[in-house]
Amino acid sequence: MERETATQDVKQARPVKRDPEGVRRDILTVAMEEFSQNGLSGARIDEIAARTRTSKRMIYYYFGDKEGLYQRVLEEAYGKVRGGEMELELEGLDPVAALTKLCRFTFDHHRRNPAFIRMVMIENIHHGRHMQLSQTIGGVNQPAIEALQGVLKRGQEQGLFRTGVEALELHWQISALSFFNVSNAASFSAIFGDTLFKPGGQETLSQHVAEMVLRYVLRADHISLIGETG
Missing domain, CATH: 1.10.10.60 (Homeodomain-like)
Structure with a gap:
């Protein structure tokens, strides 16, 4: 025993x-x-x-080492957001619905993942040095531009989107609108109050970001399509 x-x-x-x-x-x-x-x-x-x-x-x-871990965290963070975009399956949606879905996803992803935004802010303080050293970040992010280019091309071919809109610039605009919502939340709230950062305010901003982007992309005779996709 x-x-x-x-x-x-x-x-x-x-x-x-x-x-x-x-x-x-x-x-x-x-x-x-x-x-x-x-x-x-x-x-x-x-x-x-x-x-x-x-x-x-x-x-x-x-x-x-410490910097190697930091770089790997950056790569992982970008991999997750780009993986989420791939799961949207934008190629199976009509162009207006696809662009709306991408805008809403980007805005909502960023507000739910403030650590990602802080990591990007920190890397910008370091002038993007670790991203430039990474052998994967460029490849991970390129499909985001290609997917957006596909949406734009379909919309232009169907006569819905105006010509002359560049996928890279549009990606910048969507990112900027979604990024500011997190990066400047504290300072904006301190000055103007936190109404926009409560659940109702965030839902409204998410909808309006998508509408702003669509108004920029849609031809004038198709502006009425805004809102039809929910």
């Missing part, structure tokens, strides 16, 4: 082997929070290790 109990105690004392991929995901999730809250210089690897029940040595094994 004593031998059986001792065997059970040894089994319980053995550390549970963790899934390497799961460990990497946990590190990236916690690192996103740490970097987005404290920036590259202020983030602490010790804190990330403690919260993920790993070690600094393990983190460096997976990601090289």
Whole structure:
């Protein structure tokens, strides 16, 4: 009986082997929070290790160093937003519905993921250096322009969208409208109050961002299509 109990105690004392991929995901999730809250210089690897029940040595094994982890977090963040865009399946929608859906998705994604916006702001403080060093961020983001170009082309071929609209510029406009809503929420609220940042205000802004973009893209004789897609 004593031998059986001792065997059970040894089994319980053995550390549970963790899934390497799961460990990497946990590190990236916690690192996103740490970097987005404290920036590259202020983030602490010790804190990330403690919260993920790993070690600094393990983190460096997976990601090289602190800057390598930061760069990987950036890549992961962009990968998630672009993955969400792919799931919209815009090519199966009519052009007006597709552009509306993309605008609403971008606005809603950004407001629900403020850590992503903070990461982009931090990387701009570093003049985009880590993004330029990345071998994947460019490739991950290019399909966003190509998908938008496809929507524009279909709309122009159907006589709905005016010619001369560039996909890259339109992407910039959609991003700008959606980004400001998060990046400047604190300062805007301090000056003008937080009405626009309450649930009702956010829903209205999301709708109006899509309408503004459509008014820019639609031919004058098709403006009446705004709102028909919900």
